[in-house]
Amino acid sequence: MRLHRPLLSASAALVVSALGVAAHLHLPAGDSTGASERAATVRDAARAAIGQETLAPATPRATARPRPQLPARLPGLGPKTLAQVPADARQVLLVTGADRTSASSKAVLWQRVDGGWRPGAVWAAHNGYRGWTDEHYAGDLHSPIGVFGLTDAGGRLADPGTKLPYHHSGAFSVSGAGFEGEPLSGAFDYVLAINYNRQPGTSPMDGTHPLGANRGGGIWIHVDHGGPTHACVSLSKPHMRQLLRALEPADRPVVVMGDAASLTR
Structure with missing residues (x-):
């Protein structure tokens, strides 16, 4: 077969x-x-x-980027300065002068989040003509070093959208020239009162001086006019609007200000 x-x-x-x-x-x-x-x-x-489906190459799995580690404490500040920052302050405008006698500084708005501090953009700023002092007196042309509340705002222009009490008035006007001959017009279009020798909860125009008139007052954050100030801190108009819109009364905002060396104490 x-x-x-x-x-x-x-x-x-x-x-x-x-x-x-x-x-x-x-x-x-x-x-x-x-x-x-x-x-x-x-x-x-x-x-x-044999009719089986061809397996496609495996797609590499995307690796998640690690979240940046936020500093647990505000950088550039020493124990003495940090002790003055209120425990419930969750917004800190840090204004750091180049040195003790400089009228130029940098400002950064820090926000407390997730147990750390998140920085905002760095803004150019001006301060007092003669720099900084630990003990400010009227007319000394120094900006005071310290930690001060930020509770009240105002200006010649309408409220840009701040959550702080805002006093809109034509009385916020200034004329003449600054220390370098620059025009001062528009410097008070937006102002934010620094709670140095003033009564919080009142208009920046309020003249109450708890420490006495000789210790100065009316120290504000206002629109930069391109040169040194008498004692205030100044920012560009766009940055003033950003700052006013960013501040949250519930976050107890404060300003920490001074020359870099003094703030590290």
């Missing part, structure tokens, strides 16, 4: 064919990269031959 060899199915034949291709494409020993690629090709051909 004559035995007949069973015929290969079409799919099996294709598998054999694919394996034949594998043998034909055999790369020299040591070429692991080529072998790996050829093996994948053969595997996909075999799967296709």
